[in-house]
Each structure stands twice: as structure tokens, then as C-alpha cells.
Amino acid sequence: xxxxxxxxxxxxxxxxxxxxxxxxxxxxxxxxxxxxxxxxxxxxxxxxxxxxxxxxxxxxxxxxxxxxxxxxxxxxxxxxxxxxxxxxxxxxxxxxxxxxxxxxxxxxxxxxxxxxxxxxxxxxxxxxxxxxxxxxxxxxxxxxxxxxxxxxxxxxxxxxxxxxxxxxxxxxxxxxxxxxxxxxxxxxxxxxxxxxxxxxxxxxxxxxxxxxxxxxxxxxxxxxxxxxxxxxxxxxxxxxxxxxxxxxxxxxxxxxxxxxxxxxxxxxxxxxxxxxxxxxxxxxxxxxxxxxxxxxxxxxxxxxxxxxx
Amino acid sequence: xxxxxxxxxxxxxxxxxxxxxxxxxxxxxxxxxxxxxxxxxxxxxxxxxxxxxxxxxxxxxxxxxxxxxxxxxxxxxxxxxxxxxxxxxxxxxxxxxxxxxxxxxxxxxxxxxxxxxxxxxxxxxxxxxxxxxxxxxxxxxxxxxxxxxxxxxxxxxxxxxxxxxxxxxxxxxxxxxxxxxxxxxxxxxxxxxxxxxxxxxxxxxxxxxxxxxxxxxxxxxxxxxxxxxxxxxxxxxxxxxxxxxxxxxxxxxxxxxxxxxxxxxx
Amino acid sequence: xxxxxxxxxxxxxxxxxxxxxxxxxxxxxxxxxxxxxxxxxxxxxxxxxxxxxxxxxxxxxxxxxxxxxxxxxxxxxxxxxxxxxxxxxxxxxxxxxxxxxxxxxxxxxxxxxxxxxxxxxxxxxxxxxxxxxxxxxxxxxxxxxxxxxxxxxxxxxxxxxxxxxxxxxxxxxxxxxxxxxxxxxxxxxxxxxxxxxxxxxxxxxxxxxxxxxxxxxxxxxxxxxxxxxxxxxxxxxxxxxxxxxxxxxxxxxxxxxxxxxxxxxxxxxxxxxxxxxxxxxxxxxxxxxxxxxxxxxxxxxxxxxxxxxxxxxxxxxxxxxxxxxxxxxxxxxxxxxxxxxxxxxxxxxxxxxxxxxxxxxxxxxxxxxxxxxxxxxxxxxxxxxxxxxxxxxxxx
Numbered sequence: 001x002x003x004x005x006x007x008x009x010x011x012x013x014x015x016x017x018x019x020x021x022x023x024x025x026x027x028x029x030x031x032x033x034x035x036x037x038x039x040x041x042x043x044x045x046x047x048x049x050x051x052x053x054x055x056x057x058x059x060x061x062x063x064x065x066x067x068x069x070x071x072x073x074x075x076x077x078x079x080x081x082x083x084x085x086x087x088x089x090x091x092x093x094x095x096x097x098x099x100x101x102x103x104x105x106x107x108x109x110x111x112x113x114x115x116x117x118x119x120x121x122x123x124x125x126x127x128x129x130x131x132x133x134x135x136x137x138x139x140x141x142x143x144x145x146x147x148x149x150x151x152x153x154x155x156x157x158x159x160x161x162x163x164x165x166x167x168x169x170x171x172x173x174x175x176x177x178x179x180x181x182x183x184x185x186x187x188x189x190x191x192x193x194x195x196x197x198x199x200x201x202x203x204x205x206x207x208x209x210x211x212x213x214x215x216x217x218x219x220x221x222x223x224x225x226x227x228x229x230x231x232x233x234x235x236x237x238x239x240x241x242x243x244x245x246x247x248x249x250x251x252x253x254x255x256x257x258x259x260x261x262x263x264x265x266x267x268x269x270x271x272x273x274x275x276x277x278x279x280x281x282x283x284x285x286x287x288x289x290x291x292x293x294x295x296x297x298x299x300x301x302x303x304x305x306x307x308x309x
Numbered sequence: 310x311x312x313x314x315x316x317x318x319x320x321x322x323x324x325x326x327x328x329x330x331x332x333x334x335x336x337x338x339x340x341x342x343x344x345x346x347x348x349x350x351x352x353x354x355x356x357x358x359x360x361x362x363x364x365x366x367x368x369x370x371x372x373x374x375x376x377x378x379x380x381x382x383x384x385x386x387x388x389x390x391x392x393x394x395x396x397x398x399x400x401x402x403x404x405x406x407x408x409x410x411x412x413x414x415x416x417x418x419x420x421x422x423x424x425x426x427x428x429x430x431x432x433x434x435x436x437x438x439x440x441x442x443x444x445x446x447x448x449x450x451x452x453x454x455x456x457x458x459x460x461x462x463x464x465x466x467x468x469x470x471x472x473x474x475x476x477x478x479x480x481x482x483x484x485x486x487x488x489x490x491x492x493x494x495x496x497x498x499x500x501x502x503x504x505x506x507x508x509x510x511x512x513x514x515x516x517x518x519x520x521x522x523x524x525x526x527x528x529x530x531x532x533x534x535x536x537x538x539x540x541x542x543x544x545x546x547x548x549x550x551x552x553x554x555x556x557x558x559x560x561x562x563x564x565x566x567x568x569x570x571x572x573x574x575x
Numbered sequence: 576x577x578x579x580x581x582x583x584x585x586x587x588x589x590x591x592x593x594x595x596x597x598x599x600x601x602x603x604x605x606x607x608x609x610x611x612x613x614x615x616x617x618x619x620x621x622x623x624x625x626x627x628x629x630x631x632x633x634x635x636x637x638x639x640x641x642x643x644x645x646x647x648x649x650x651x652x653x654x655x656x657x658x659x660x661x662x663x664x665x666x667x668x669x670x671x672x673x674x675x676x677x678x679x680x681x682x683x684x685x686x687x688x689x690x691x692x693x694x695x696x697x698x699x700x701x702x703x704x705x706x707x708x709x710x711x712x713x714x715x716x717x718x719x720x721x722x723x724x725x726x727x728x729x730x731x732x733x734x735x736x737x738x739x740x741x742x743x744x745x746x747x748x749x750x751x752x753x754x755x756x757x758x759x760x761x762x763x764x765x766x767x768x769x770x771x772x773x774x775x776x777x778x779x780x781x782x783x784x785x786x787x788x789x790x791x792x793x794x795x796x797x798x799x800x801x802x803x804x805x806x807x808x809x810x811x812x813x814x815x816x817x818x819x820x821x822x823x824x825x826x827x828x829x830x831x832x833x834x835x836x837x838x839x840x841x842x843x844x845x846x847x848x849x850x851x852x853x854x855x856x857x858x859x860x861x862x863x864x865x866x867x868x869x870x871x872x873x874x875x876x877x878x879x880x881x882x883x884x885x886x887x888x889x890x891x892x893x894x895x896x897x898x899x900x901x902x903x904x905x906x907x908x909x910x911x912x913x914x915x916x917x918x919x920x921x922x923x924x925x926x927x928x929x930x931x932x933x934x935x936x937x938x939x940x941x942x943x944x945x946x947x948x949x950x951x952x953x954x955x956x957x958x959x960x961x962x963x964x965x966x967x968x969x970x971x
Contacts, residue, residue: 029404033412036393036456040415043453047430054433102328109325123560124329128336129510130556131549134533138541139335142342142353190332240421248423251516255537265425265517272429272521282433285426296421473680476647479667480674481694481743488668491693495684 048289055282065278077283081267085287088264091178092247095185099193099242100235102186107197107234108227112206122198125191133188137255140184144174144256176258184252192241200234201227236303244292264288336553343546350540362543366551369542372532376548379529382444383513386451390512391505393452394459395497401460402467419457427454428521435522442524450522451512458511459504466500597658598623599644599747599779604653606639613639615803616653621747621781621796623658626773628782628794632826632964636803637783638677641749644781646670657746668697673740674749678756679732681724687711687735688720694743710742713772730761737769741776748773750782754789766792787827791815799823801964817953819862821872824953826964830874833920834957837869844949847873850920854896854952861954870957877925879951882914884934885942897946900924902939912937916945 055073059065078085110121128136143150151174154160163169168179204227212222228235250265264284271281316323342352346359367373397416400406419427431453435446474496478488494501516530523531533545599621606614614636621627629637642648644655646667654663662670673694681690691710692703700706711717714734724732733753740748753769754762770793773780784790790797791811798808799822807814807823818824821832835849840858845865847854854873863871875896883891891897900918909930914937916924926945928937937943 029400029406032396032400032404033406036397036460037412037415039393039453040419040456043431043434043449044419044427045415047427047434050433050437051430102331105321105324106326106328106332108321113322113325119564120561121329123557123564124333126510127553127556127560128332129514130552131336131339132516132530132533132545132552133514134516134530134537135339135545135549136335138353138533138537139338139342142338143334145353187331187335190328244421244423248425249517250425251534265423268425268429269520272432278433278436281429285429288423289426292423292426293421471678471680473676473678474682476667477674477676477680477682478693478697480645480647480672480676481739482668482697483693484666484668487697491697492682496682498684 051282051286054278055286057279061276070279073279073283074287077280078287081264081284084262084264084267085291087178087261088247088288089291091182091185091253091261091263092243092249094182095189095246096193096239096243098182098186099190100239103190103193103197103238107194107201110194110198111201111204112209125194129191134251134255137184137188137251140180140187140256141175144180144183146173146175150174175256176261178257178261180256181252181261181263184256185246185249188249188252189242189246192245193238196238196241197231197234200231204230232303236300240296240299244296247292248288336550339546340550340553343543343550345543345546347543352541352543352546359543362547366544366547369544371527372542372544372548375527375529375532378444378526379513382447382451382528383509385448386455386512387505387509389448389452390455390459390508391501394456394504394508395463395501397456398460398463398467398500399493399497402464403472416457416460419454420461424454424515424517425521428518431518432521442522443526446522446524447519447526447528450518451515454515454518455508455511458507462504462507463497463500466503467497470496597746598656599781600656601640601644602654602656604640604643604650604655606636606643606648607651612803614643617805619798619805619808621779623779624777625795626770626780626782626793628784628790628797629800630784630787630790630797630826631800632785635800637785637800638751640800641674641751641781641783644747645672645674645749647674671743671746672749673743673745673747674751675733675736675740675753677752679724679736679753681732681735681739683724686721686723687716687727690724690735691739691742693739698743706742710738713741713775714738729757730765733757733765734768737772741772741778745778747779747781750780752784753782754784754786762786762789769793791827799826801826815876816951817860818874818955820955820963821874821959821961822964824874824955824964825962829877829925831877831880831921831924832961833873833875834961835871835873835920835954837865837867837871839867840865845871845954847871847954849873850898850918852898852920855894855949856952856954857950860950860952863954863956865954871954872957872959872961874953874955875947875951877913878911878927878929880924880926880945880947882916882926882928882937883944883946884936885944886936888944891944891946894949895946896949896952897944898924899942899944902937902941902943904939905937914943916943918945 053067054065056067056069056071057065058068058070058073106121106125110118110125114121142148145151151160151172154163154174155172160169160172160174163179164171168182169177174180174183208226208230209222212226213219217225247263248265250263250269253261253263253266268281268284268288271277271284275281342355343362344358344360345352345355346357346361347354348356362368397412401409401412406412428450431446431450435442440446470493474492475488478492479485483491514530516534519528519531520534527535529548533541536542536545599619601617601619603616603618604614605612605616617640619640629640631637639648643650646662646665646669650663654661656662657671662672682693685693688707688711692707695703695706707720708717711720714737716731716734716738719727719731724735727735733756736753750769754765757765766789769780782790782794794811796808797811797814799806799814801822807819814823815827818827818830821830824830824832833849833854835847835854838846838848838853840846841855843858845856845858845861847856856871856873858865861871863869865871881891885899898918898920900916902914903917903923904915906913911927911929912933914926914928916926918924924945
């Protein structure tokens with residue numbers, strides 16, 4: 001199993017006999033890297049440092065801020081907003097699992113069963129990107145509206161009774177509940193799950209399925225022992241590409257949720273753009289970043305797929 | 310039993326198509342509601358059919374201005390990110406150099422960072438530098454977060470390129486520059502195009518980073534966001550539907566043209 | 576050196592480039608990657624107009640040597656000369672040398688015409704139409720000019736690769752396993768085709784291959800390489816008839832090798848003792864010093880051996896080397912029958928007998944006498960591994 005989940009070998013032959021000539025232009029790679037790296041250093045790495053310094057500043061908007069190594073901001077931020085942190089992780093995890101469960105069949109369908117419809121389905125997966133995701137998220141407001149057909153159906157089937165009991169919905173409503181937010185998150189990030197899954201499924205040689213069948217594996221066993229392990233790189237990058245943006249998202253919670261479903265993104269946004277409490281906002285986003293990096297590193301180590309870039 | 314067996318065999322197809330329906334449902338709603346004539350300020354409930362909004366898509370003040378601004382930013386961000394990203398991708402695949410690990414991490418991190426974190430820290434930088442928020446700060450931010458995605462897309466293509474092709478060009482009297490223009494670039498073009506398309510889509514649809522760094526400038530997603538608070542005009546559904554249809558049409562046309570060209574040659 | 580030319584390209588045109596050429600001279604050339612030595616310091620001269628093959632198993636350094644001539648690899652030491660010109664420091668695009676790459680490396684985004692015209696255009700030649708047309712006709716692809724490489728068959732792609740290189744009238748054409756991707760029948764056909772083209776244009780060909788049969792049929796001179804060194808250099812017949820090492824003996828065709836001890840000398844010949852019997856070996860055909868009592872390895876090709884049933888042993892002429900044994904296995908090939916014979920000196924002696932008159936007594940278990948002319952025997956130093964070159968990839 002372990003060997004199967006490793007990243008595929010690099011496509012560039014490493015044998016000395018076919019290696020590209022690297023002797024001339026020793027400085028070429030540095031010139032090629034320079035502008036892009038400079039951009040990332042100045043507009044990605046440097047801001048992180050600024051933010052780190054902001055998070056330990058005290059002061060006010062009127063009198064200005066000074067670095068006072070006031071680490072208590074972190075403690076205050078955590079103790080004030082731990083429910084939102086927890087909620088972010090839970091909602092994002094739920095959405096990621098849902099994306100995997102929903103996205104896998106579609107990716108599989110495109111890779112192996114779609115035949116001449118393959119390109120059309122691909123287009124249909126990608127094209128919604130061009131309708132602004134905000135407009136599409138607003139459409140969920142209509143779909144899940146109180147008394148609408150979806151809520152009516154769920155009510156008739158008594159699904160809402162179960163979900164209300166679980167605390168996912170409230171009474172006859174789906175809008176402004178955790179379910180709506182998770183549903184929106186799942187919807188928004190589903191293509192980010194499907195595309196990497198498709199890419200890694202497409203690389204699998206169809207004859208492997210036949211070989212597994214030939215060696216007495218039933219379809220379910222074939223999937224469990226052959227297809228799924230081989231698609232692990234896609235599963236890993238798909239879950240990352242879903243979980244990371246979902247955990248920092250505030251659009252779904254704002255448009256489809258209520259004050260009880262606020263995620264950490266909402267808090268950061270409010271602190272930064274409305275309350276203008278920069279140290280708290282900086283501390284919060286630093287904690288979020290650290291948490292994500294910690295989880296991602298752990299996850300990548302566990303799944304043994306380090307070659308993501 | 311035949312029904313159960315049929316279901317077993319078609320399970321993947323059924324589940325996949327259900328997911329596809331889930332993905333497309335909002336677009337159908339957006340399209341249907343672009344023909345709505347809502348009573349109040351919000352376009353969430355069906356009232357009655359009307360094509361008014363389609364006749365006057367720019368009828369809401371600021372809407373088409375924001376759309377044009379978004380398209381401009383997406384264009385320039387795509388150009389910038391594609392140029393910088395392609396250069397990095399080539400350096401990563403084709404050369405050995407020091408600090409390769411650090412470079413890879415710096416490219417991976419923006420993709421592993423929630424947008425809100427990047428948005429907030431970038432705003433901190435701009436505030437500290439006293440930069441005027443607007444078109445340029447948005448553009449800078451967009452190039453920054455599109456860059457990594459372009460690198461990934463181009464890198465995949467360049468990695469699958471046979472290095473012998475470039476050696477063959479050199480062997481046939483093409484100097485380094487000619488080799489790049491005549492052989493490397495044309496062959497890497499599909500990867501670069503994929504990266505550029507991705508960058509365009511990401512930039513055009515970006516809201517979170519833009520929201521932090523736009524100041525009082527309003528892009529199309531920000532216009533939609535604002536209208537979600539104040540009242541949603543039917544015209545945003547018109548624009549959304551039109552963008553969707555244009556995208557599908559462009560892709561389908563290019564597919565048909567490609568098919569025909571291949572058939573003619575074969 | 577110039578061969579008679581029936582070229583449709585016109586002889587004068589070719590002459591101007593080839594006469595200025597001269598030989599390819601490698602002096603002390605070597606290549607190391609870190610601690611791995613791909614090519615040990617090597618001296619090699621390829622005469623102008625010859626068809627030269629570098630033969631060896633994968634990883635023996637033959638491709639690296641070729642790439643150093645092309646300029647795609649920088650030698651760690653030594654120099655490369657084309658005629659009197661030292662080209663060691665020249666990048667590939669400034670060398671009057673062209674390569675037919677392994678798996679061809681045709682530009683997928685250009686059609687056949689543009690692939691062939693590529694080199695001419697890079698050198699600033701504007702009117703390429705006539706030349707490209709003539710060249711495509713030479714390789715019989717005139718009809719396919721506007722197709723893309725992936726629309727051609729393997730054999731056609733191979734011919735495009737040759738045309739793309741040849742059109743530049745290089746002083747030397749380098750071929751890196753050019754036929755490796757083709758099936759057997761096509762490969763045979765292309766071997767003859769390449770040989771025809773080489774004879775027609777008279778350019779020096781340096782051909783890298785792991786297929787001994789390919790090297791032997793095509794080349795005037797073959798250099799057998801092993802582990803970064805040239806084991807032996809010579810004409811195919813010379814290499815085959817008189818290998819100077821066990822590697823060459825085993826890699827080129829099949830050899831039966833026997834360990835023997837030097838017994839005495841008689842005139843030009845050395846008399847050896849092996850398993851109680853005596854064998855005679857001409858001293859000139861032995862690559863090792865023959866001091867009495869010293870050990871040597873004696874070799875003989877399977878098809879040089881005659882097989883006689885033990886009952887008829889009296890009829891064998893005097894002066895032939897002979898060994899007795901028992902047939903262990905036979906296999907009927909059609910043109911010949913291959914026997915494996917167990918004997919005291921060598922456990923699995925291979926013998927190929929032409930199917931002229933089949934002796935039905937020669938079945939497994941039969942007692943036989945193997946005999947051959949001493950002039951076909953070869954010998955070398957017993958210090959080297961007896962099975963060198965055996966496990967290398969067999970010629971397919």
C-alpha cells in the first residue's frame with residue numbers, strides 16, 4: 001500500500017545519458033526565478049512579518065500602534081473566539097468529507113465511464129466558475145428558502161426532524177443554519193475536489209481494473225485495493241484544496257448562515273474592516289494560519305504525498 | 310433482482326450525475342431568475358416572467374462599470390501571473406539551483422493559506438506603507454495568489470516534455486533563444502494556456518482578497534456582495550448567466566474546431 | 576574514401592561539405608558524473624566516410640560518447656576534433672554534426688516539412704523548398720510532407736529523423752539507437768535503407784546500438800564498449816572471428832569457452848591441455864602471453880564445430896582439435912540443428928550443425944566427438960571472468 005500511495009516518479013529521465021545540458025548559463029535559473037520570487041517575497045512573505053508584528057502591538061487608531069510584545073492578545077483572541085475556530089474546523093471538515101463523497105463518483109464517471117461525453121461534463125464542471133460564485137451562492141438562498149420545494153420535501157420525509165434534533169437545522173428552516181452553511185461550502189469547493197481527483201484517476205491504466213477482475217477481485221474490492229490507493233495523490237490534494245479555503249471562508253457563513261454560524265473568517269473580516277482592531281485581527285489570522293499549516297503538514301506526512309507542487 | 314443489478318452496475322453513473330446536478334442547480338436557478346420580475350428589492354422569490362433585465366443589462370448604476378473593471382484586472386493579473394509563473398516553472402523543471410526547497414515552499418504556501426489570512430496580512434502591509442488602496446493594490450494581490458497556480462499548471466506540462474526535443478533543436482543549429490521560441494514555448498503552450506485560464510477565472514471571481522484590499526474600488530464580485538446587503542437587481546443574474554453561456558460556448562466551439570481540424574488532417 | 580554516388584541530391588553539392596571534413600578524433604576523452612565514471616579516457620579515430628558502430632549494453636558509455644561528439648555532453652577531460660578543427664568547446668548548434676535521436680525527438684508541433692527544414696531555416700537559408708522536397712524523396716516520404724509526426728508510422732518517423740539530420744550535410748551523422756523502437760522486420764529493412772543512404776551520400780556515420788547483429792550488418796568498423804571502455808575495435812568479421820576478450824566473445828554471438836593450461840609449443844602453434852585432451856591454438860590468435868604451465872581461456876564458435884557420432888570417430892582427419900562428450904539436448908531450428916553437449920572440459924558445449932544430411936543417431940544421450948580446425952580457435956587471458964558479457968541484454 002505504502003508504495004502505491006507515493007507520488008509517481010518524475011517524468012524527466014534522471015539517467016545521465018539523457019539528462020538535459022545544464023552547464024551553460026549557470027545564472028539562468030536565478031534570472032528566471034527572480035521576478036516571481038521577488039513578488040511572492042514582497043507581497044506574500046513580507047506581509048506575514050508585518051502581520052506578526054501587528055499582532056503584538058498595542059495602541060489605538062487615534063494614537064497609533066506600537067510593538068509592545070503584548071502576547072496577551074493571542075490569549076484574549078483565543079478565549080473570545082474559540083467557538084468560531086472550532087466551528088470553522090468542523091464546518092470545513094464536514095464540507096471536505098462531503099466533497100470527497102460527492103466528488104469521487106463524478107470524477108470516476110468522467111475518467112472511466114463518460115466516453116464521448118467526457119469533455120462536455122468537464123466543461124459543465126468548470127463553467128460555473130465564470131458565473132461569479134457570489135451569485136451562485138445567493139441562488140442557494142432561493143433553493144433553500146423557507147417553504148420552498150427543497151425544504152418542503154425534507155419536511156415531508158421528516159429529515160428535518162432528525163437534523164433539528166442533531167442541531168444542524170432549526171425547526172422548519174434550513175437557511176441560517178449550520179446545514180445551509182456546510183451545504184454552501186460543499187457546493188463552492190466541489191470543483192476543487194473533482195479536478196485533482198480526475199487528474200489522478202485519469203492516469204490509472206484501465207487494464208488494471210481488468211487485471212484485478214481477472215485475479216478474482218469483485219468490483220468493490222477492485223476499487224478498495226486498486227483504484228482508490230492509486231488515486232491517493234488526487235484525494236490528498238483535493239482534500240487540501242477544499243479544506244484550506246473552506247476553513248477561512250466567510251462568504252457562505254455570511255450569506256447562508258446566521259450569527260450562530262459565524263466562522264473565524266467572519267471574525268477576522270469584522271475585526272479588520274469594521275471594528276478596526278488590527279492587533280486582534282492579526283493575532284486571529286496568525287492562529288488560523290498556524291493551525292492550518294500544522295494540520296496540513298501532519299496530513300501530508302501521514303498520507304506520504306509530499307510532492308504537491 | 311434485475312433492478313438491483315441494474316442499479317449496482319449504474320451506481321457510479323447515477324451518483325456522478327446527481328453530483329453534476331448539484332453543481333449545476335444554482336446555475337439553473339440563476340438563469341431562471343434572470344427572467345424574474347421581483348416585487349421587492351431582493352430577487353429570491355419567483356414572481357412573474359419578464360425579459361426586461363436582458364434588454365437592459367447595464368440598467369443598474371455601477372454594475373457594468375464594476376464588470377469592466379473586473380475584466381481589466383483579470384486580464385492584467387493573468388498576463389502578469391502567467392509571465393512570472395511560466396518563468397518559475399521552467400527554472401524549477403529545467404535547472405538545478407540552490408535553495409530549491411525554499412523556492413518550492415514559497416510557491417506552495419500561498420495555495421496552502423486561507424485567503425482571509427493572505428488578504429489581512431497584505432492589507433497590513435499596504436496600510437503600513439501608506440499605499441492608496443484601489444486598482445493597483447487589487448492587481449498586485451491577484452498576481453500574487455494566481456502565481457502559484459500558474460506555476461503548478463505549467464510545471465506539469467514542462468515536466469512531461471521530452472528534453473531531447475530541445476537537444477534536437479540545438480543539434481539543428483538553433484541557439485538557446487531560438488530553441489526557446491521555436492520549440493520549447495510552442496510545445497509548452499497548452500500548459501501555459503491552462504495556467505492562464507485558471508488565473509483569469511481565479512482573478513475574475515475573487516472576492517475575499519479583493520474585499521480587503523480594494524478600498525472604495527468596486528469589482529464585480531464586490532458589487533454582488535454589496536447588493537446582497539442592499540438588494541439584488543435581476544441584472545446580476547443576467548450577467549452571471551451570460552458569462553456562463555459565453556464560457557460554455559467558447560469551449561464547445563474550440564472543441565468542435567479542434568475535432569474538425571484533426572479529422573481533416575488524419 | 577569517397578564512395579560511388581548515385582545520389583539524387585547531386586554529387587558536387589555533397590562533395591563540398593564532405594571533403595572539407597576529415598576524421599572524427601577523440602583524444603583522451605572521458606566523462607564522470609560525481610563518483611561515477613561513464614566513459615574512461617578514450618582515444619578513438621573514426622575515418623571519414625566510414626560507417627562506424629559503437630556497440631555495447633545499456634550503460635556502457637556508448638551514448639555518452641556519442642553525445643560528447645554532438646556537443647550535448649561536455650567531456651570531463653580530453654578533446655574532440657573534426658578533421659583539424661578542435662570542436663570541444665563548441666555548443667551543439669555550432670558543430671557541423673547532426674544527430675538522429677533515440678525515439679527520434681521529432682517536433683510534435685511542426686509538420687514533416689518543417690521538421691526537415693528546421694536546420695536549414697536556423698542557418699538562415701530562405702529557399703528551402705527544393706532541398707526539403709529532394710530530401711523527402713530520398714527517404715520516400717514526399718507524399719507525407721504536410722502531416723504531423725504523430726500521424727506517421729514508426730518507420731516513417733525514423734526516416735524523417737534521418738532526413739532532418741542529413742539535409743544539413745553534416746560532416747558526421749550520429750545515430751543514437753535509431754532503430755530501437757521498430758519491430759524486427761522493419762528494423763531489418765531500415766538497416767539496409769540506412770546503409771544505402773550512407774553509401775549514397777558518403778557522410779561519416781557513427782551509430783550507437785546494443786544490437787550486435789545491427790552493428791555487424793551495417794558498420795565497416797565496430798567498437799565494442801563495456802563499462803566505459805572500448806574492449807575491442809575492428810571490422811565485424813575480425814571481431815567475430817578473433818575476439819580479444821571474453822566480453823567480446825560472449826557479447827558478439829555465442830562462444831564456447833574452455834579453461835586450459837599451456838603444455839608446449841610447436842612452431843607457430845601453442846599446445847594446450849584441457850580435461851586430459853590436447854588442443855592446438857595458433858599463437859597469433861591468442862590475446863594472452865603463453866608461458867608453459869600458464870592458464871588461458873580457449874574459445875570456439877558453435878558453428879565452427881563438426882559433430883561426429885563416436886562410432887565414426889575413426890574418419891575424423893588428423894590435426895583437428897577434438898573433444899568427446901554426450902548430447903544433452905537438441906533443438907531443430909530449420910536451417911540448422913543446435914546441440915548442447917556435455918563434456919569433461921565444458922559442461923554445456925553448444926554446437927550448430929547445418930541441415931545438410933541429418934544423422935538420426937545424434938539424439939540426446941548419444942556419445943559424440945566434437946572436432947574443429949585449430950585455425951578457428953581463439954584464446955585469451957584466463958584472469959577475466961569467463962561469463963563476461965553473457966548476462967547483458969541479448970540482441971533482440
